[in-house]
Amino acid sequence: MAKTPHQIAEERVGMAEEYSRYSGMFADLIKKRADHFKTERPNHKSDTAVERAWERTDEGIQMTIVKMKLKALEKQMSASNTMLRLLENEAKALY
Numbered sequence: 858m859a860k861t862p863h864q865i866a867e868e869r870v871g872m873a874e875e876y877s878r879y880s881g882m883f884a885d886l887i888k889k890r891a892d893h894f895k896t897e898r899p900n901h902k903s904d905t906a907v908e909r910a911w912e913r914t915d916e917g918i919q920m921t922i923v924k925m926k927l928k929a930l931e932k933q934m935s936a937s938n939t940m941l942r943l944l945e946n947e948a949k950a951l952y
Contacts, residue, residue, distance in 0.1 A: 862944045869937045876930045879923050886920040893917075 860868075893911050894904075901907045911917040 860940075862941055862948075865937055865941055865944070869934060869941070872930055872934050872937065876927065876934070879927050879930065883920065883923045883927065886916055886923065889916050890920065 890911055893914070893916075894907055897907050897910055898904070901910065912921065
């Protein structure tokens with residue numbers, strides 16, 4: 858059964874809330890990465906080595922997961938917007 862524009866809009870609001878929550882988590886992880894860089898940089902030969910070390914930590918893995926979830930939500934929100942525009946144009950008899 859096809860969703861109504863109202864249902865799609867409600868889903869879009871839910872995705873926006875989820876996106877906001879993950880964005881907050883991502884910001885916290887960026888701060889932790891900066892702290893990690895500050896403490897670990899003297900122990901590594903390059904910035905790249907410090908970044909690789911960060912990516913192997915639990916928080917580094919979590920940061921990667923959060924980043925991927927944010928990208929997925931962006932795609933879902935874009936698809937919802939497209940569907941809403943399509944339904945809007947159909948209601949105006951533009952198709």
